[in-house]
Amino acid sequence: MLRSQVVLQMKEVRVGVIGAGAFGETHSMVYSELPGVTLVAVADLNADRAREVAARFGAESWYDDWAPILERDDIDAVSVVTPEDKHKEPVVEAAKAGKHVLVEKPIATSLEDADAMIRAAEQNGKVLMVGHILRFTPGYVQIKQAIDSGSLGEPMWAYSRRNGSLAQVKRISGRVSAIMFLGIHDIDLLLWYLGGEVERVFCESVRKEVSRSFGVPDFSWILLKFGNGALGSIETGWGLPEKWADWKIPGDWGAFAADIEVEVIGTRGAAYFDFPPMMVTGCDSEGFKFPDLIHRPRMHGRTEGAIKIELQHFIDCIRDGKQPLVSGKDGRRAVEVALAAEKSSKIREPVKLPLSHGF
Template sequence: MLSSSKTVRWGVIGLGWFGEVHADNLSEMPGIELAGLCTRRPERLTEIGDRLEVKRRYTDYRELLADPEVDVVSITTHINDHREIAIEALRSGKHVLLEKPMAPTVADCEQIVAAAKDAAGFFMVGHICRFDPRVTLAKQAIEEGRIGDIISMHARRNLSKAIGETVLDDISALMGDGIHDADLMLWFSDANVSTVYAQEVHPGKNKYPDGGWSIARLDNGAVAVVESVWHLPESTPYTIDARMEIIGTQGAIYINCGEAGLTIHDAEGVKMPDTMYWPRPFGRYLGVLQEELRYFADCVRTGEPPARITPRESQAAVAWMAAATESARTGTVISF
């Protein structure tokens, strides 16, 4: 355990777009030192390392894991690399924040969870939506019994095809973004999936389907529908059109994360920029990602294991989306 005043020394493994966002945020946060960077691309390592003035740079993640001057690592690599890197990071004794989804398959997740159980360091999957105040206030209202028992949930999380085309060779829309809402629905309902049915659409030219819908029956009787389509027009004003409706026996909750309180209409059209997750007004980041990173840093300092999301909960969201993928492929209902 670190002292409550000690700086948490943090490394980032994987410097794609979101790895860079992690590094930028960490470099600006009090009580955290961006201590190391790792990517297989030397030119990218030089670019980010020079800009953020990080001296400890690695092209082999094993060398970063062996560095005693690093306490925590963010793993922000391709999902297919998650299992191997996460397990080695946990075995190295580091505290590990792994970006979602935990892994592409339930079997991979099982191996990571087993490694986390035996690890000296803490482990958390970065389900950022659990740190959004709109979401946490909804969770609080549900726990207070204000809408009774949940009977129906529907969420959409849709992006422009311009963004989709940059991601869909790596992951499907359902596994990439639907997993957020799958996780939240299981968190809100405190239930498990009983059956899953899904359909996907693949109008684009990338490897994975551009969109899909999945309907699940939960073991508390509720019905939950996840919609994720990365094929909105390139002119869409939304950074991300994300909304959820939760209906209970005594009320309902509506979460709107698409319209974040700001619309800018200029000569190029109308846009609704992100104001919550990692906005950067006047060149400095703030928002929900920093709240997630701060939470994990505080866990490391205090020695209190992360409780906002457990490895098993993260695995359950992967299981739902993996079942949705299988259902869409076979046209069958998948039973758990």
């Protein structure tokens, strides 16, 4: 069957993107390439940026405020890709306006905001999906499938590392900690892998140059104790050199600016995921470089990889009326653990879950 015939059989889903930063641009690009999906509008407080992204990916409209997107009856869904602490209002208002919502991780920086979003989506019968991209990344999914198959036995221990560069913390001006910006990926991953509920969180942090400049820890180590007896450990921070993955050419060699490793040990087996380097490495006048082949590689002029799978899943949930793989409640669980880790880092004592609001 021809691709054009497949599109004709699909219900068109018309989307808007709220937030036109680096990842909002990626959402816009992917939506513009998905079959049966129309990118209608892009909004950003920076009008020039909204205009630029809308024009580049063929959106018919752009706005310097997100409210006009929600007022349009011809938009079915939105991606909310604003800064982490600015998710609540557009998500809640989008649900009230009858829009399905994909909100980037973390769902919020407080439990109160997360609860308000979850409640709005439930009350209005709309899909609320949180953009935890690792659940759509083949290597991580393969480990999850091995766990679910029983081939590893009962999971006992999992370790996940995600260390970013100084360039990242400078780009976001330390608006959140590495725990909430990077480690939130790994928290969700270990919740997915190990199952059950986290009972206790302990976190120790290093505070050097990043802390002096931005008020957030340079590196943090997090230990999770699960109610089912399993243990999880997460390493995250900002301290890699600024030149880490800093190349400019080739343009399609998108940089993946993090040092990552995952290990899961069960009663009958173990699984490992380790990168970079990826399977492709180059070296030229800019030095060594290794393109992202996993999350959002560009191939033949189109975006592939986990981000495409993730956004396609969101569209499929809308079309088919099914629940997303990462619900608002899943996002809330990850935020609760992240908040507990931040608190533990400050008081240098273990923190028990569940947290009370505003702890």
